[in-house]
Amino acid sequence: MVLVLCWFLFFTTRTLALSTISPGQSIKDGETLVSASGNFELGFFSPGNSKSRYLGIWYKKASTGTVVWVANREASVSDASGVLSINDKGVLSIMNGTKGIVWSSNTSRNAAEESVAQLLDSGNFVVKDRIDNDPEKVLWQSFDYPCDTFLPGMKIGINFVTGFDRHLSSWKSMEDPAPGIYSFRIDPRGFPQLVLKKGPEILFRAGSWNGVYFTGKSVPKYYTVYRYEFFSNPNEIYYGYKARNSTIFSRYLLDPSGQIQRSIWNERKKDWEVFLTSDADQCLIYAYCGSYASCTTEGSPPCKCLEGFVHRSASTWNLRPVLWIANRNKPITDTSGRLTIDGGGILILLDGRNSSIWSLMVPRKAEAPVEQLLDSGNYVLK
Ligand SMILES: *[C@@H]1O[C@H](CO)[C@@H](O)[C@H](O)[C@H]1NC(C)=O
Ligand SMILES: *[C@@H]1O[C@H](CO)[C@@H](O)[C@H](O)[C@H]1NC(C)=O
Ligand SMILES: *[C@@H]1O[C@H](CO)[C@@H](O)[C@H](O)[C@H]1NC(C)=O
Ligand SMILES: *[C@@H]1O[C@H](CO)[C@@H](O)[C@H](O)[C@H]1NC(C)=O
Secondary structure (H helix, E strand, O other), X not given: OOOOOOOOOOOOOEEEEEOEEOOOOEEEOOEEEEOOXXXXXXXXXXXXXXXXXXEEEEEOOOXXXXXXXXXXXXXXXXXXXXXXXXXXXXXXXXXXXXXXXXXXXXXXXOOOOOEEEEEOOOOOEEEEEXXXXXXXXXXXXXXXXXXXXXXXXXXXXXXXXXXXXXXXXXXXXXXXXXXEEEEEEEEOOOOOEEEEEEOOEEEEEOOHHHOOOOOOOOOOOOHHHEEEEEEEEOOEEEEEEEEOOOOOOEEEEEOOOOOEEEEEEEOOOOEEEXXXXXXHOHHHEOOOOOOOEEEOOOOOOOEEEXXXXXXXXXXXXXXXXXXXXXXXXXXXXXXXXXXXXXXXXXXXXXXXXXXXXXXXXXXXXXXXXXXXXXXXXXXXXX
């Protein structure tokens, strides 16, 4: 069932039409920052019927008021006394009416000469040196702390050097942005996989980095609108996507009920068009077909043996057999947990946790754009 989310947020805002704040300046409740082209706005809001105030970022041009990020998720301001400011060291903080610090950012790098916080047109809120526009050199950025919305340009993944784990976490409820029970993250064990978790339990495996679309062979609408990226090297693993056309607004939401919805803004209908949800595709369910099998949403039954494998279990597909036997002359089990391409040009994803071949990722005759696994380890769709 497609749950259509409607956010009715009431804002009484006085727009400064500025995209930056510097030490000495502040954003009071009721004032906002607006990104240069007016795509996003930052300020205080209350979700649903809640009276609590949160500092957040929402769309301004499209879908006005749909919140994509919240700073003080776990510590709201009880009234309209909240103030956002930045100090000389580039640390952002939200203070309440009694000057109590409700939330503050943490900058891991050395302070800038002259720090400034800027709301970018991508929806990223960054703290940087005023004169340094190198995106690699930001002191702090909201994209490093995703909430329930995965925007183009964000990364989900793990930096093994710093131990930093960027993942989505659902809101507790429509009125409480505190982290809920669901998370969408990379499970780095063996061959890394994108998983949807409920607490510690894996609900879905969403091997989206095949570069074309989610698992299963049905090609969803709009897949050509994005460029997906899966990057893996010994220091870092991440998954991200970019819209090919920056005038298109799209998002990836993990809602409070644990459903992932991918949607695109339809300017004509003035509404989000949901084009993929996690429970619309049974092939996303972790190990739905077991090992050595492919899963096709259009198929009935959806599960099929991989070529060269026979179904050994007497049970039916509905019982989700997990036992498959290889009868190929060429061994294709690769214990290093990598993507391999067999003679037929089929891309195979190995499940690193078992070092077994888990799913068939790309149709032989891809009408889809060209994918390439580069020497750098970057897996791209072109
Ligand atoms: C302001 O924040 C401080 C620190 O979080 C807290 O102790 C205090 O009760 C808050 N004051 C109000 C009026 O909410
Ligand atoms: C801030 O970052 C430092 C170093 O990365 C870490 O040790 C510290 O716990 C962080 N503080 C907070 C409040 O997150
Ligand atoms: C991007 O989308 C807009 C609106 O749909 C369209 O007018 C424009 O030509 C597109 N640009 C590119 C490069 O495709
Ligand atoms: C991994 O192997 C164990 C034992 O062989 C099996 O019970 C389990 O279902 C396998 N997991 C997956 C994801 O295939």
